[in-house]
Amino acid sequence: MTSFNPLRRSTRARSCRRGLPALVSAAVLAVGLPSAAAADQATDVPDARPGASRAAALPAMGPEARPSPDAAAQVPSPQAPRPREPMLRVRAAGAVGLVSFAAADTFKAVYGSSTGLTLGGAVQVVHRRGWFGQVDVSHYQATGERVFVSGTERFSLGIATRVTVTPIEITGGYRLVPRPRAPRGPSPTPPRRGAATPRRGSRFASLVPYAGAGVGVVRLTERGDFAEPGEDVEETHRSYHVVGGVEIPMRGWLRGGVEAGYRWVPNALGGGGVSQEFGETDLGGFVLRVKAVLGR
Amino acid sequence: MNRVLQRLCRVLRGIGVLGTIALAAVGLGLAAQAPDAPPNRILAQPVAPPGIDRGVLDEPPARTVRGPRDGSGARRVVSKTSPPRSYVPGRVIVRFREGGAAAAVRALGARGLTTPRLIRPSWADFDLLEIDPSLDPEAVAAELAARPDVEYAQASYRVYAYFRPNDPLYDRQWNFQVIGMEQAWDINPGASSEVVVAVLDSGLAYRDAIYEFVAAAFVDNGVTYPALGRITVPFAAAPELAGPSRFVSPRDFIWDDTEPVDMDGHGTHVAGTIGQLTNNGVGVAGMAFNVRFMPVKVIAGDWDDIFGSPFIGTDDVVARGIRYAADNGAKVINMSLGRTGPPAPVVGAAIRYAVSQGAFVAVAAGNEYEDGNPTEAIAEEAAPIDGAMVVGAVGRDSPQPRRAFYSSVKPAVEIAAPGGDTRRGGAAAGIYQQTFDPVFSDTFALPPSLYRAPRFDAFAYRPFQGTSMATPHVAGLAALLYTQGITRPAAIEAAIKRFATDLGAPGRDDEYGHGLINPRATLRGLGLVR
Numbered sequence: 001m002t003s004f005n006p007l008r009r010s011t012r013a014r015s016c017r018r019g020l021p022a023l024v025s026a027a028v029l030a031v032g033l034p035s036a037a038a039a040d041q042a043t044d045v046p047d048a049r050p051g052a053s054r055a056a057a058l059p060a061m062g063p064e065a066r067p068s069p070d071a072a073a074q075v076p077s078p079q080a081p082r083p084r085e086p087m088l089r090v091r092a093a094g095a096v097g098l099v100s101f102a103a104a105d106t107f108k109a110v111y112g113s114s115t116g117l118t119l120g121g122a123v124q125v126v127h128r129r130g131w132f133g134q135v136d137v138s139h140y141q142a143t144g145e146r147v148f149v150s151g152t153e154r155f156s157l158g159i160a161t162r163v164t165v166t167p168i169e170i171t172g173g174y175r176l177v178p179r180p181r182a183p184r185g186p187s188p189t190p191p192r193r194g195a196a197t198p199r200r201g202s203r204f205a206s207l208v209p210y211a212g213a214g215v216g217v218v219r220l221t222e223r224g225d226f227a228e229p230g231e232d233v234e235e236t237h238r239s240y241h242v243v244g245g246v247e248i249p250m251r252g253w254l255r256g257g258v259e260a261g262y263r264w265v266p267n268a269l270g271g272g273g274v275s276q277e278f279g280e281t282d283l284g285g286f287v288l289r290v291k292a293v294l295g296r
Numbered sequence: 297m298n299r300v301l302q303r304l305c306r307v308l309r310g311i312g313v314l315g316t317i318a319l320a321a322v323g324l325g326l327a328a329q330a331p332d333a334p335p336n337r338i339l340a341q342p343v344a345p346p347g348i349d350r351g352v353l354d355e356p357p358a359r360t361v362r363g364p365r366d367g368s369g370a371r372r373v374v375s376k377t378s379p380p381r382s383y384v385p386g387r388v389i390v391r392f393r394e395g396g397a398a399a400a401v402r403a404l405g406a407r408g409l410t411t412p413r414l415i416r417p418s419w420a421d422f423d424l425l426e427i428d429p430s431l432d433p434e435a436v437a438a439e440l441a442a443r444p445d446v447e448y449a450q451a452s453y454r455v456y457a458y459f460r461p462n463d464p465l466y467d468r469q470w471n472f473q474v475i476g477m478e479q480a481w482d483i484n485p486g487a488s489s490e491v492v493v494a495v496l497d498s499g500l501a502y503r504d505a506i507y508e509f510v511a512a513a514f515v516d517n518g519v520t521y522p523a524l525g526r527i528t529v530p531f532a533a534a535p536e537l538a539g540p541s542r543f544v545s546p547r548d549f550i551w552d553d554t555e556p557v558d559m560d561g562h563g564t565h566v567a568g569t570i571g572q573l574t575n576n577g578v579g580v581a582g583m584a585f586n587v588r589f590m591p592v593k594v595i596a597g598d599w600d601d602i603f604g605s606p607f608i609g610t611d612d613v614v615a616r617g618i619r620y621a622a623d624n625g626a627k628v629i630n631m632s633l634g635r636t637g638p639p640a641p642v643v644g645a646a647i648r649y650a651v652s653q654g655a656f657v658a659v660a661a662g663n664e665y666e667d668g669n670p671t672e673a674i675a676e677e678a679a680p681i682d683g684a685m686v687v688g689a690v691g692r693d694s695p696q697p698r699r700a701f702y703s704s705v706k707p708a709v710e711i712a713a714p715g716g717d718t719r720r721g722g723a724a725a726g727i728y729q730q731t732f733d734p735v736f737s738d739t740f741a742l743p744p745s746l747y748r749a750p751r752f753d754a755f756a757y758r759p760f761q762g763t764s765m766a767t768p769h770v771a772g773l774a775a776l777l778y779t780q781g782i783t784r785p786a787a788i789e790a791a792i793k794r795f796a797t798d799l800g801a802p803g804r805d806d807e808y809g810h811g812l813i814n815p816r817a818t819l820r821g822l823g824l825v826r
Contacts, residue, residue, distance in 0.1 A: 103824075110824055146821040148794075150787035157781050157821040159483065222823050226483050226816075229383065233825045273825040 085128040091295025093122040095259070098288045099140055099165075103269050103280035109154045110161065110274055111144035118287070124295075126175065132210070134171040138287075139164065146224055149277045161224035165283065167263060168219070169241055173212020211244040218265045218283055237268040239284060247293060257291035336604040337551055340528055341506040344753065347532030349579070350733045352465060353756035354723050383451035386429035388437045390414075391422040396445025401425070403443070404436070424452070459485055461574045461581040465757055468728045469580055470692045471569075471714035475769065477583065480776065480815035486574060487584035487779040492544055493570055493628040493771060494621035494655075496614065497563030498600075499556040500591035501534040501732070501752065502543045507557070509603040511749065514740075521744050531557050532753035534564050536572050536579045536730040541588065545624040548593040549613045550605045559752060560597030561731040565760050566632045567591075568729030569768035570775070580728050580757055583772025583815075584779075590626050592617045595633055598740055599750060609633070614674070615646035618657070622650035627778050629657045630771035631678075632764035636662070636670040644677030651683035656778070656785040658770040660763035661688040662704035669705055679708035683785025685792065688809060689715020689766035692725040696799065699807045703763055710809040711792055712799060713769035716761030726759025734758075773815050780819050791818050 097118040101107045104114035120138030146159040215238065222233040245259030263284035270281035392400060397414060404412045404427070413426040427436055433451035440449035459481040460466070472478075511524035548556035558564045567589055572582030594617035595609040607613055614633065621629050629650055647657050662672035678684040688709040690697035699705070700717040716726040733756040734741070739748050774788050782788050795818040796811035804810050 106824055110822075146823050148782055148787065148791045148821040150782075150784070150790045153784065153787060155782045155784075155787060155791075155821075157819065159820055161823045163824060220825070222825060224820070224823050226479075226820055228479075231826055233823070235825070269825060271825060273822045275824055277822065 087128055089126045089128075089296055091124045091126060091293055093124060093136070093257070093291045093293040095120045095122065095136075095138065095289040095291040097138060097259075097290070099285055100287075101285040102282045103275055103278070103285075105278040106269060106273075106275040106280045107142075109147050109149055109278070111142040111163065113142075114285075116140050116142050118289070120289070122291075124293075126295075128177075130175045130177045132171075132173055132175055132212070134173075134212070134214075135169070136171065137166065137168050138289075139166050141165075147274060149274055159225050161222060163220070163222045166219040167216050167239060167241075167265075169214055169216030169239065169263075171212040171214035171241070171243055173210055173214075173243070175208050175210035175247075177208075206249050208247040209245070210247070211242075213240075213242045215240055216263075218263075218268065220268060220283060235268070237265050237283060239263055239265040241284075241287075243287075245289075245291075247291075250292075253294055253296065255293040255295075257289075257293055259287075259289045259291055261287045261289075263287060336510045338508040339505060339555065340508045344504040344506045344530045344532055346504060346753075347501065347535050348733075348754045349535050349730070350754055350756045352468075352728075353733060353758045383433050383453045385433065386427055386431075387452045388425045388427060388433050388440065388449055389422055389452055390425045390437075390440055390449045391447040393445045393447055396443070397423065399445055400440060400443055404440075425449075459575075462577050463574060463579055463581045464577070465580045465728060468724065468757075468759075470725070471716070471727050471765075471769065472581060472583070474692065474697055474714055475813055476816045477581075480819055483816065483819045484776045484780050486571075486582075486586040487772075487775040488586050489541070489588050491584070491587045491628065491775045491778050492590050492624075492626045493584070493587045493630060493775055494590040494592050494617075494624075494626035495563055495567045495570070495768075496592045496594045496617045496621065496629060496631050497558075497566055497633065498560035498595040498597045499548065499550075499558035499563050499593040500543070500546075500567055500589060501532065501537065501558045501564040501755070502546060502589070502591050503555070503557065504532045504753075505555070505557070506530050509599075511602055512604055514602055516740065519744060521740065521747050524747075524749055527749040529749060530751050530753045532755075534568070534730050534755055536755075537564065537567055537589070539573060543589050543591060546591045547617070547620050547624075549617050549620075550593050550596045550600055550607050550609065552606055556591045556593030557752065558591075558593075558597075558732075559599035559603075559737070559750070560595070561734070561737060561758075562595070562597070562632070562760075562764065563591070563593070565727075565729045565731040565758070566630060566764060566768045568731065569727060569765060570630060570772045572729055579730055582729075583769060584775035587628075587775045590621055590624060592621050598738075602740065611635075611640045611642050611673075614640075615642045618643070618646035618650050622653040622655045626650075626655050627783075628771050628774045629655050630768050631657060631659045631674070632762075632767045634660050634662050634672045634674045634763075636664060637673055640673040640677050643674050644681070647678050647681055647684050651681055651785045654783070654785065655683075656771075656774040656788045657681075657684035658767045658774065659684060659686050660767045661686050661706070661709045663689075663702040663762050663764075665702055665704050672704055672706070672708065675704070675706075675708045679710060683789055685710045685770055685789050686809070687763060687767045687770045688712045688807065689717070689761070689763045690799070690808070690812060691715070691717025691720050691761075693717075693720060697812060699800070700761065700763075700766075702761070703766075703807075705806045707806055709806055710789075711770060711796060712808040712812050713766040715763050715766030716759065718759065718761050723759045726761045727765040728757050728759050730755050730757050731760075732756070770813060773813055773818065776815060776819060780821075791821075794818070 099118050100115045107114040118138045118140045120136055122134050122136030124132055124134040126132040141164040143162050145156040146161050148155045218237050218239045220235045241261055241263040243259055243261035245257055247255045247257040250256045265283035267281050268283035269275035401412045415424045437449040437451050440446045460478050507529050508526055509529055510526050513523040514521050546554055546556050568582055570582055571585050571587045572580055574581040574585035594614045596605050650657055659675055659678040661675050664670055675686045679686045686708045689700040689703040690712050691700045700715050701719050718726050732752055733754040736751045736754040739750050777788050782791055793810040795814045797814045798811040799808040
């Protein structure tokens with residue numbers, strides 16, 4: 001006969017809660033970040049001890065600044081000096097996006113739509129003052145049919161063709177550094193009228209807007225059935241872009257983000273094919289991405 | 297008494313004359329009232345023995361059909377155009393001898409040109425050596441093959457699912473090889489039976505039958521040929537054209553009935569280029585070998601004249617034929633015909649009508665370049681119409697086809713296709729298709745003492761030349777394009793022009809128009825960049 005064992009149940013729940021932080025730790029280790037022990041502490045404790053989470057999250061990420069296990073348990077007073085952040089933090093991100101190509105007529109003619117999903121990832125280095133640098137890769141692919149275009153008419157020819165667009169981009173930009181949040185719970189003393197008040201509150205108060213610009217290369221391939229040598233396309237073109245977005249802390253080391261950008265890839269198209277018929281030369285376009293960021 | 301007899305004789309003579317006149321008048325009236333059953337042609341039997349294939353007839357065209365005559369009968373073997381070398385860049389196939397791989401790779405790497413990488417694919421006893429894409433794989437392969445530790449090395453040549461017809465005389469069809477039809481057939485193997493191609497011509501050898509004709513006497517070059525009276529003439533469907541449901545809505549505007557049998561051979565030859573049965577192990581090939589034909593007879597041949605057909609090929613007859621074809625579902629109309637002289641607005645209007653009904657029209661540019669290069673009336677009408685193309689001819693030349701000596705040069709020429717040029721290459725430089733064996737069909741070309749009734753059931757593969765032979769290449773391509781998805785005549789014309797291989801002066805010119813047709817490129821269309 002099995003009896004109800006609250007202890008065992010509690011253990012199980014605890015190990016589940018530890019699952020995500022463990023993954024985060026592994027990922028962070030992979031990109032050379034400090035041990036996830038602090039994150040583990042931070043995510044496990046905060047509800048019981050308001051402020052502990054913040055205390056564990058904000059301190060430096062370098063090994064030399066790693067908080068002791070006991071640190072998370074300590075409740076710092078609002079007046080206590082914040083531990084100094086590391087100069088640079090390294091973060092990794094994955095993104096799912098939507099691209100809307102500037103060569104809309106060309107993509108619509110061959111691939112049925114000028115928009116499509118992209119998948120990508122990035123590695124980011126963030127300076128404590130908010131400057132950041134980023135290298136990211138994304139990938140778009142589509143399958144369509146070769147066509148003939150006569151005036152405004154498009155005739156599909158039933159010959160399969162596949163395109164991939166793979167931008168590799170370097171971005172430099174600035175993130176607005178969030179002001180420290182006030183600890184949850186009642187203020188020990190009511191603020192004086194007119195005095196600056198630490199922000200309180202919701203997760204949205206921690207939104208981190210950022211903007212940047214950069215350069216890159218875009219790898220374009222197009223392969224069609226019945227191609228003779230030299231007819232398939234494998235080209236690389238220089239690109240330029242601007243980007244802006246916001247991040248929001250989700251849980252521990254995980255942040256979500258939404259990002260919009262515009263990419264220019266001049267003279268990548270227009271030398272032949274449908275793009276020449278439409279006089280479209282830019283392979284760039286508008287990009288909207290939803291990101292998951294690992295790191296602080 | 298004598299006077300009485302003399303008067304009686306006069307009266308009888310008068311009655312006789314009057315009676316003869318009256319009978320003649322009645323006969324003429326009957327003839328005028330019954331054009332559907334001209335006494336000069338009677339269908340004696342609706343069946344007949346099948347046609348006889350008498351093989352290749354390598355003579356130079358005995359009479360250049362609808363074009364100038366040409367002499368040289370030298371025979372040349374048609375050389376097959378070999379496809380260009382094509383290999384995957386950045387890769388060489390290598391089989392190393394025991395322990396040879398590392399040394400060979402090191403040797404290549406030491407040249408500093410590449411950082412080679414060996415890949416052993418599954419199901420292989422060889423390696424793929426990845427090299428710098430800028431290197432010539434053939435040169436690298438040759439260098440490797442020379443090493444003692446390499447068993448063999450070769451570039452990674454691409455292999456294609458070539459459709460090469462098994463028709464034994466296909467090798468003679470340089471015309472298809474020069475426009476890359478094998479690669480085009482890979483993309484579109486012969487169009488489909490959904491596409492009906494109307495052949496407006498001298499008729500078509502489309503059925504087995506026996507007809508009776510009345511052959512009147514005639515004079516040719518001052519020589520009188522005797523009347524043969526009522527004769528029985530056998531017809532047969534061309535073995536390389538006929539097939540189940542191959543012919544639809546036949547119409548004869550020369551005899552004004554629905555039996556447009558060919559008595560010339562021109563229409564049968566032209567139809568062969570469009571859609572000769574292909575890959576059947578017999579004879580030659582055609583471009584769009586799955587299409588159905590609509591035989592529309594609008595040209596009277598010599599036998600039609602001898603047999604006294606009620607109509608001959610005139611502008612109005614041609615215009616009616618065009619409208620008939622358009623109204624009966626033709627998607628492509630081939631007009632290997634023309635005339636010089638004043639404009640033919642009635643034909644122009646008919647072509648515009650056909651295009652408006654969704655039919656693409658291919659028209660011959662004319663063969664009179666050396667006869668003063670006169671204005672071709674029907675070509676002039678067709679040229680400005682989007683959806684109708686005027687076709688010039690090129691010969692079999694290397695490395696690049698050149699305008700055939702006869703092909704008209706004028707602004708109306710929109711495109712060029714192989715039409716043959718026996719002056720440069722003899723009979724082998726003509727366009728081979730199946731048509732009548734002239735030994736049996738062109739008996740009027742014999743001396744009067746040997747002149748006899750023709751028969752149109754013996755066939756041979758004969759080399760013809762002319763813009764008449766070039767035009768069906770364009771019609772065949774249009775049928776392929778229609779099947780591929782380009783269904784509007786103006787778009788078919790735009791596509792053919794867009795992908796033509798420029799010849800002569802850069803851009804459009806009066807000799808080649810926009811250039812030589814390029815079926816493969818036209819069928820493959822466009823991607824984003826290429």
